[in-house]
Amino acid sequence: MLISQGVDIVDILRIKDVMNRRKSFKNKVFTSYEASFCSNRYNPFPHFAARFAAKEACLKALGIGLGGFGGVNRLKEIEIKSEETGQPVLCLSGSVKKLTIEKSVTQISVSLSHTFELAIASVFLMSMN
Numbered sequence: 001m002l003i004s005q006g007v008d009i010v011d012i013l014r015i016k017d018v019m020n021r022r023k024s025f026k027n028k029v030f031t032s033y034e035a036s037f038c039s040n041r042y043n044p045f046p047h048f049a050a051r052f053a054a055k056e057a058c059l060k061a062l063g064i065g066l067g068g069f070g071g072v073n074r075l076k077e078i079e080i081k082s083e084e085t086g087q088p089v090l091c092l093s094g095s096v097k098k099l100t101i102e103k104s105v106t107q108i109s110v111s112l113s114h115t116f117e118l119a120i121a122s123v124f125l126m127s128m129n
Contacts, residue, residue, distance in 0.1 A: 001128045006060030008053040009120045022068035029055070031079045051080045051111040057123040058110070060089060061065040062099055082112065088112050090123065104128050 018025050026035055029052060038047040055078040059065050077094040090110040092100060100108070107126040113118070 001074045004061045004063065004125045004127075006051050006062070006123045006125075007056035007120070008056040008060065009118055010049040010053040010056075012045050012049045012114065012117055012119055015119075016045040017050060019045070019048065029075045030078055033081060034079060046114040046116075046119055050121055053119050054078070054080050054088070054090065054110050054112055054121035054123060057121045058092075058096070059110075061125045062096070062103070064099075080112070084125065100125070 005061040024052050026048075030038070030048065034048075034051055038044040038051065041047050053077075055075045056066055058078050059074070074094070074096050075116045075122040077092060077096040079093070081091055083089060090108045092108075103125070104126055105125045107124075109124040109126075111122045112119070
């Protein structure tokens with residue numbers, strides 16, 4: 001079994017600033033589910049930042065990062081949903097899902113956390129290769 005990991009940390013104020021300056025950022029990066037989930041929180045920015053970190057961590061775990069494979073344009077293909085328990089779940093679509101199939105990924109694990117200033121995410125991909 002092969003395990004690959006991606007980790008990313010994001011400054012919450014930076015995400016807040018970008019979202020306030022570039023109104024299109026939210027629609028380019030986050031799915032409607034994610035936008036609704038985060039926007040319904042008292043302070044949505046830590047939740048947006050954690051999800052952005054998870055998207056980048058997923059791309060890193062896949063070995064491409066934001067700069068490779070058109071990563072920036074693939075961010076909406078990586079969606080972070082929540083179980084009833086609050087546990088985050090990574091849902092993939094499009095070319096990112098296709099890449100995980102090509103890499104024989106059998107299991108994906110994501111963890112999110114944040115403080116008042118920073119959000120962090122870790123993604124593990126397990127495959128039989």
